[in-house]
Each structure stands twice: as C-alpha cells, then as structure tokens.
Amino acid sequence: MTDTGQTPGARLGLKNRTTSDENVRQRYRKERRFKLLGQLALGSAIGMLVFLLVTIVGNGYSGFFQHEIALKVHLDPARLKLGDKRDAESLARTSYGNVIKDALRSEFPDVKGRTDRRALSKLVSKDADTAVRDAVLANPEIIGTTQTIWVKATDDVDTFLKGHMSAVEQWSPDVAAKLSLEGDRVRITAAGSAFRDLQPADGSSYLVSINGGVVKLIDVAGGVAKGEVLVAPRDTATTPAGAWHISAYATPESDRRLNDKAIAWIAKLQAEDRVENRFNVSFFQTGASTAPESAGIWSAVVGSFLTLVVTLAISFPIGVLAALYLEEFAPKNRWTDVIEVNINNLAAVPSIIFGLLGLAVFLTLFGLPRSAPVVGGMVLALMTLPTIIIASRAALKAVPPSIRQAALGMGASRLQTVTHHVLPLAMPGILTGTIIGMAQALGETAPLLMIGMVAFIVDIPGGFTDSATVLPVQIYLWADSPERAFLAKTSAAIMVLLAFLILMNALAVLLRKRFERRW
Amino acid sequence: MLDTLKATTLPSTEVTGLPTPMLSAHDVCVSYSGKQALFDVSLDIPQNEVTALIGPSGCGKSTFLRCINRMNDVIDGCVTSGTILMDGRNILEPSEDVVQLRQKVGMVFQKPNPFPKSIFENIAYGPRIHGLANDKTELDGIVEVSLERAGLWKEVKDRLNQPGTGLSGGQQQRLCIARAIAVSPDVVLMDEPCSALDPIATARIEELIDELREKFTIVIVTHSMQQAARVSTQTAFFHMGYVVEVGATEKIFTNPEDPRTNGYITGRFG
Ligand SMILES: Nc1ncnc2c1ncn2[C@@H]1O[C@H](COP(=O)(O)OP(=O)(O)OP(=O)(O)O)[C@@H](O)[C@H]1O
Numbered sequence: 001m002t003d004t005g006q007t008p009g010a011r012l013g014l015k016n017r018t019t020s021d022e023n024v025r026q027r028y029r030k031e032r033r034f035k036l037l038g039q040l041a042l043g044s045a046i047g048m049l050v051f052l053l054v055t056i057v058g059n060g061y062s063g064f065f066q067h068e069i070a071l072k073v074h075l076d077p078a079r080l081k082l083g084d085k086r087d088a089e090s091l092a093r094t095s096y097g098n099v100i101k102d103a104l105r106s107e108f109p110d111v112k113g114r115t116d117r118r119a120l121s122k123l124v125s126k127d128a129d130t131a132v133r134d135a136v137l138a139n140p141e142i143i144g145t146t147q148t149i150w151v152k153a154t155d156d157v158d159t160f161l162k163g164h165m166s167a168v169e170q171w172s173p174d175v176a177a178k179l180s181l182e183g184d185r186v187r188i189t190a191a192g193s194a195f196r197d198l199q200p201a202d203g204s205s206y207l208v209s210i211n212g213g214v215v216k217l218i219d220v221a222g223g224v225a226k227g228e229v230l231v232a233p234r235d236t237a238t239t240p241a242g243a244w245h246i247s248a249y250a251t252p253e254s255d256r257r258l259n260d261k262a263i264a265w266i267a268k269l270q271a272e273d274r275v276e277n278r279f280n281v282s283f284f285q286t287g288a289s290t291a292p293e294s295a296g297i298w299s300a301v302v303g304s305f306l307t308l309v310v311t312l313a314i315s316f317p318i319g320v321l322a323a324l325y326l327e328e329f330a331p332k333n334r335w336t337d338v339i340e341v342n343i344n345n346l347a348a349v350p351s352i353i354f355g356l357l358g359l360a361v362f363l364t365l366f367g368l369p370r371s372a373p374v375v376g377g378m379v380l381a382l383m384t385l386p387t388i389i390i391a392s393r394a395a396l397k398a399v400p401p402s403i404r405q406a407a408l409g410m411g412a413s414r415l416q417t418v419t420h421h422v423l424p425l426a427m428p429g430i431l432t433g434t435i436i437g438m439a440q441a442l443g444e445t446a447p448l449l450m451i452g453m454v455a456f457i458v459d460i461p462g463g464f465t466d467s468a469t470v471l472p473v474q475i476y477l478w479a480d481s482p483e484r485a486f487l488a489k490t491s492a493a494i495m496v497l498l499a500f501l502i503l504m505n506a507l508a509v510l511l512r513k514r515f516e517r518r519w
Numbered sequence: 520m521l522d523t524l525k526a527t528t529l530p531s532t533e534v535t536g537l538p539t540p541m542l543s544a545h546d547v548c549v550s551y552s553g554k555q556a557l558f559d560v561s562l563d564i565p566q567n568e569v570t571a572l573i574g575p576s577g578c579g580k581s582t583f584l585r586c587i588n589r590m591n592d593v594i595d596g597c598v599t600s601g602t603i604l605m606d607g608r609n610i611l612e613p614s615e616d617v618v619q620l621r622q623k624v625g626m627v628f629q630k631p632n633p634f635p636k637s638i639f640e641n642i643a644y645g646p647r648i649h650g651l652a653n654d655k656t657e658l659d660g661i662v663e664v665s666l667e668r669a670g671l672w673k674e675v676k677d678r679l680n681q682p683g684t685g686l687s688g689g690q691q692q693r694l695c696i697a698r699a700i701a702v703s704p705d706v707v708l709m710d711e712p713c714s715a716l717d718p719i720a721t722a723r724i725e726e727l728i729d730e731l732r733e734k735f736t737i738v739i740v741t742h743s744m745q746q747a748a749r750v751s752t753q754t755a756f757f758h759m760g761y762v763v764e765v766g767a768t769e770k771i772f773t774n775p776e777d778p779r780t781n782g783y784i785t786g787r788f789g
C-alpha cells in the first residue's frame with residue numbers, strides 16, 4: 001500500500017492510458033458476449049416453440065380428417081321394418097344397421113362364417129347408421145332404391161389407411177402378370193424381378209391387387225408366386241404391366257388390429273375409388289365417444305366456454321373492484337398489508353387446492369351439482385382472482401400520480417377521478433391481466449378433476465348446471481385412451497385449445513390497442 | 520363574454536378599493552406522519568393580487584399551498600390544524616366539501632399534467648363535472664374563453680381535438696392554467712409553474728399571471744427571486760416551516776426586516 005515506486009495516479013488506483021484502452025475492449029467483448037447469450041436464449045426458446053408446434057401439428061393434422069367409405073345401400077323397406085310407414089318419426093326411429101350390413105355383404109359375397117362377417121361389418125363405424133338415417137330423412141323418396149352413401153370407416157380402418165398401423169411399401173411391377181387358378185390357390189407368373197425375391201414367411205404380409213381381386217402371397221420362387229385368394233379376381237386374363245401392384249405390410253398380421261382379409265377388402269374398395277379421406281366435420285359437432293371416429297371436441301368447447309363465462313363473470317368484477325379499492329381508496333395500514341400479502345400468497349397456491357376447496361364447499365356444503373360449469377367456473381374464479389387483482393393493481397399503480405392530482409385539483413371526487421381518469425388509463429393493463437388469467441383458467445385441469453368435470457360427456461351441455469367437461473380435461477382423457485386413433489385426436493384437440501388461446505391473446509392485443517387510442 | 524362568465528359565480532359587490540383578504544390563514548400547522556412541516560403559519564392573501572411564497576427547499580411552501588385546496592387530504596398520515604378563512608368559512612373544517620372548495624380554488628402544478636385527452640376535453644372536464652354548462656354551445660364558449668385567457672387560443676383553435684399531451688411543455692402548462700380557470704375559481708394556486716419551462720415560455724406565463732390577477736387571486740410558489748419580484752405584489756418568506764416575513768414584494772426585496780430573509784434573497788443560503 002505504501003509502495004513508494006508508484007506514480008501518484010497509480011496510488012489512487014487510476015490506470016494509465018493503455019490499460020484503459022484494454023478496458024474499453026473488454027467492455028465491448030462483454031457486451032458482445034452478453035448479446036450472443038441473449039440471442040442464443042431467444043433462439044433456443046423459438047426453436048423449442050417451433051419444435052412443439054411442428055410435432056403437435058404433424059400429429060394432430062390427421063386428427064381433423066377421417067376416412068369415409070361409399071356404401072351402395074339398398075334401402076329395402078322390409079329390412080328397415082318400415083312396412084308402409086314413411087313418416088319422419090318412423091324413419092328416424094328405425095334402425096339402419098341391417099341395410100348397412102346387407103350393403104357390405106353384397107359387396108363381398110364370398111365372405112362366409114361368423115367371424116369374417118363380423119369383421120366385415122366392422123369396416124364401417126357405428127356412425128354409419130346416422131349417416132344413412134340423415135340421408136333418408138333428407139329425402140324419404142329414396143326408400144326402396146339403392147343409394148351411394150358415404151359413411152365413416154371405423155378407427156381401425158382409418159388408422160390403417162393413415163399408415164399408423166403398419167409400414168407399407170407398394171410397387172407396381174413394370175411387367176405383365178399371368179394369373180392361373182390351382183384349386184383354392186392362385187399362381188401369378190411375372191417375368192423379371194417383379195416379386196423382388198420376397199420371403200412371405202418372414203412375418204410380413206404381401207398382398208397383390210390384380211384383376212379387381214386381392215391375393216395374399218404364400219410362396220415366391222423367382223418369377224412365380226403362389227397365393228391365397230382374399231378377394232376373388234374378376235377373371236384370369238393376363239394383366240399388363242402397371243395395372244397390378246404389390247403391397248408389403250411390415251407388421252405381422254397377429255400384431256395388427258386389421259387382418260389381411262380386412263386389408264384386402266379395403267384394398268378392393270380403394271381400387272374402386274370408394275374410400276376417401278375427408279375433413280371430419282363431426283369432430284366439431286359431437287362430444288365424447290368410445291369410438292374415436294365419432295368422438296368430437298364440441299361438447300368440451302361448449303363446456304369450456306360456459307365455465308369461462310362463469311369465471312369471468314365472477315372474477316373480473318370482484319378482482320377489479322378489489323384492486324381499485326385496495327389501490328385507490330383503502331387506507332394503507334397493517335390490515336391492508338396483511339390482505340396484500342395474502343393475495344400474493346393466494347396466487348402461489350397450487351390449483352388443485354382450489355379444486356379440493358370447491359369439492360368441500362361448493363359440492364358438499366352448498367350441494368351444487370357435480371361436473372357442472374357453474375361450479376367449475378367458481379373454482380377457476382377463485383384461482384384467477386389473485387392474478388386479476390395483482391395485474392389490476394400493477395396497472396393502477398402505473399397510472400401517473402400527476403393525473404390523479406390533476407383530476408382532484410379540478411374538484412373531481414375520488415370516485416370521479418378513478419372512473420374518469422385512472423380506470424380508463426389502467427384498462428389495457430387490467431384487460432391484459434384478465435385475459436392472461438382467463439387463458440390460465442382455460443388450460444387448467446387439476447381443480448376440475450376434483451369437482452368431477454372429468455366425466456364422459458356425450459351430449460353438448462345446454463346450460464351452466466348440465467354435466468360438462470372442458471378442453472384440457474378432454475385432452476387428458478383422450479391422451480389416456482388406448483386406441484391409436486385417439487393420439488391424433490389428442491393433438492387435434494390441443495390445436496383447438498391453442499387456437500382458442502391465440503384467439504384470446506389476439507383479443508387482448510386488440511382491446512389494448514382500442515383503449516390505447518385514447519392516448 | 521368574459522364578464523358574463525365571471526358574473527355567474529362571483530357577486531360583483533365586494534370589489535372595493537381596500538385590499539380585502541381573499542383568504543386568511545391562522546396558526547396553520549401540518550405534520551406528515553408525526554413529523555411537523557408547518558408551524559403556526561398565519562398569512563392573509565389579498566384579493567385580486569399575486570402572492571408569492573418563497574423560501575429554501577423543504578421549508579413547507581408546497582405544503583401550505585396544498586392546505587388551501589385541501590390536496591393534503593389525500594396524503595396518508597398528513598394532519599392539518601388551524602384555520603383558513605374564505606368567505607367567512609373555515610375551509611380546513613373536515614365537514615367542508617372539498618369538491619366545492621376545489622372548484623373555488625384551482626391549482627396548477629409544477630410539472631404540466633394535462634389529461635391524456637383532447638385539448639377540448641381537458642378544458643371541458645371541470646365545467647362538466649361541476650355542471651357549469653347547460654349545453655354544448657355554452658361549453659364551447661367556456662373552452663374558448665379559458666383558452667383565450669390563458670393565451671393559448673390562437674395556437675390551438677384548429678386542433679382542439681388533438682391530444683393535450685402533444686403540445687410543447689410551455690403550451691401544456693398554459694393548457695393547465697386554462698383548465699384551472701375554466702371553472703371560474705376565485706383563487707388559483709401555482710406551485711413552481713415555470714420550473715420545467717425555458718425562459719421564453721416562462722416569460723409568457725409571467726405575462727399571463729399579470730393579466731389573470733384582474734380576475735383571480737393568485738398564490739404562486741417560486742424559487743426565482745426575479746420571478747417573485749416581477750409578478751407578485753405580496754411576498755411571504757418561509758423558512759423551516761415558519762413564515763418568517765410577509766409584506767409587500769417591494770419591501771421584502773429592498774428592505775427586509777429579518778436577517779434570514781435578507782440572507783435568502785441575497786443568495787447567501789437556500
Ligand atoms: N407527502 C409527504 N410525506 C411526508 N413528508 C412530506 C410530504 N410532502 C412534504 N413533506 C415534508 O414536508 C416538508 C415540507 O415540504 P414541502 O414539499 O412543502 O417543501 P417545499 O417548500 O415545497 O420544497 P421545494 O421548494 O423543494 O418544493 C419537507 O420536510 C418534506 O420532507
């Protein structure tokens with residue numbers, strides 16, 4: 001410290017010129033490093049978001065679509081047990097299952113045996129009944145005629161056609177093929193390496209679509225393949241190059257929910273252009289269902305909407321009034337401090353606790369209906385209140401005190417000051433906080449499980465006291481379902497939920513813009 | 520037009536040659552959370568004159584000014600005692616209605632604080648909440664007269680619907696003055712109205728104050744001796760919460776009685 005060899009500047013801790021240049025360079029380096037880190041953080045955040053969106057959209061996209069099959073339905077009044085009745089009520093009441101079964105059987109007359117026939121009738125969804133009924137009700141004249149009606153395929157068929165059941169490889173050999181019958185077996189002869197030295201014993205299934213029929217290969221030796229007929233070909237005429245094709249299914253038949261016969265039936269329908277992947281309108285019209293192809297999101301959407309209406313109706317006025325009172329009117333003393341601390345604590349309480357509270361108070365004590373949006377909304381309102389109060393208080397605090405002074409100095413009462421000046425200026429912040437709270441409530445699952453909103457709701461809820469479920473609970477239920485088709489539904493439902501969240505945020509921005517136009 | 524506006528609120532009988540006190544304060548004490556900031560302040564504010572409050576920072580000038588329109592009420596922990604008589608009533612009485620009081624005693628703040636609304640709305644707000652205009656034309660008239668008096672009408676008459684916050688600092692301050700006088704107050708309080716302004720804008724405001732004294736009683740807090748000397752007829756020197764000396768401005772600035780006043784105006788402390 002008392003070193004005498006130093007210059008006065010050095011003794012004071014001042015650095016000479018060169019080290020201060022070094023200082024500047026170091027500062028720039030630090031800033032660059034900091035900027036880089038920031039950009040990295042932002043980049044990784046964006047990357048994760050994109051990854052998330054791509055996965056969800058990639059998975060969920062197919063959930064909005066559903067394969068449908070064109071059935072040629074003969075609307076036989078006898079099979080419909082209609083007699084002479086043609087009135088709307090009888091038409092609506094009767095079952096169309098028979099004519100649908102008939103339609104499938106007449107399509108595949110070779111199918112015999114109980115198991116096969118049941119498998120055949122399982123190609124189309126139980127919803128087919130509704131589709132046919134709707135067609136008949138729209139035009140009762142068609143009774144007695146044969147109509148082509150598009151009906152939904154079952155989830156297994158849909159899953160298979162979307163390629164989720166087995167890896168498929170399909171090729172069309174560029175040589176002609178000759179077909180010959182050998183008892184109940186067929187022999188297909190083709191020049192060259194049309195059969196690619198297939199090994200049908202390796203567990204994969206190889207189906208050849210040829211002459212309107214489907215053959216499952218059993219044995220391949222060079223250019224000669226032997227197979228079993230699954231769907232009978234029209235004839236044994238020689239098939240030119242390109243008019244026949246081979247499909248290889250990698251997953252063994254025993255591991256699939258559709259056997260080779262069913263795949264052959266679908267292949268035949270496909271060959272006749274009678275299978276289409278269509279936009280699944282009913283996804284946006286129906287509620288829960290055990291059959292994935294008939295399950296829809298609408299009852300959950302309506303449930304969410306009703307629940308949020310209750311939440312908003314309770315938490316917005318109470319939250320804003322509480323914030324206004326605490327911020328603008330309440331004296332600052334120990335009690336208001338205690339209240340403030342408790343509100344902040346409330347915001348940190350795990351949401352499931354609110355669910356337990358709802359269960360104990362709203363259901364058990366007050367005897368309100370289980371699973372109802374009104375109770376769900378009340379529970380979520382409890383959860384959202386602290387968020388709204390804190391956001392509103394922050395927004396009110398952000399209004400410059402000079403505005404209050406100006407208004408009070410003009411002789412405005414406290415209430416006038418608040419309603420004329422403070423509240424309009426704080427509104428954008430309050431609305432943003434409210435919408436963030438609402439978005440939180442929209443995505444909340446745990447407290448709703450506690451009050452029974454996890455029910456299997458088929459009907460669209462019609463009011464605040466009907467049993468209902470909400471979007472995130474529906475997603476949770478579907479994600480839990482074993483059927484492969486529900487996977488896509490889950491992602492699709494997540495997309496719907498995200499769409500609503502984006503919509504709400506857009507609304508927040510829009511409202512903020514509108515209010516901010518007042519300077 | 521100016522006269523009709525004034526006549527509605529002020530009975531024109533009392534104007535006599537003698538300087539009648541508009542306000543008279545007796546033993547006003549103020550403390551903030553137990554810490555006393557004003558000690559027994561007694562002061563008469565003459566009608567239609569400009570009274571300047573001077574003194575070093577923290578001596579209680581703003582505190583006293585805020586007593587006159589009870590703006591101290593909104594400060595937590597602020598306790599006021601004593602009396603301030605106006606029209607024979609003690610305005611410090613808790614039962615006194617502050618809304619009516621503040622209509623009679625307007626205030627202009629240190630930093631211009633127009634409402635984030637249009638110029639028109641800024642002026643029209645006061646008359647509207649006090650119900651001074653019966654219809655749109657009357658309101659238009661009040662806005663025009665107020666802006667005219669504040670010397671702002673020519674500059675803003677074509678942009679009344681534009682935001683008041685879009686004006687320059689000096690214009691904003693004149694807008695605030697126009698807003699304060701739009702409700703025809705008897706007294707206008709100004710707390711360092713020029714401290715955020717450049718010399719030219721300051722000069723305009725000073726001119727304005729000079730014109731306004733005809734219609735209003737003005738109390739102005741200022742840190743500028745020159746300004747106090749230029750605009751006021753009476754000056755009160757505050758020091759550490761006490762009024763040390765009150766008197767005609769000329770006398771205070773040329774021949775102060777108290778050595779502290781002398782020290783302050785000659786710049787030896789403060
Ligand atoms: N809101 C308040 N809360 C607590 N104390 C205050 C408050 N306002 C003023 N004071 C105190 O009261 C005293 C007088 O303050 P005041 O603002 O009246 O001074 P001033 O003369 O206007 O000063 P300046 O010239 O700096 O504006 C100061 O000691 C100040 O600390």
Ligand SMILES: [Mg+2]
Nearest residue numbers: 580581582710
């Ligand atoms: Mg002050």
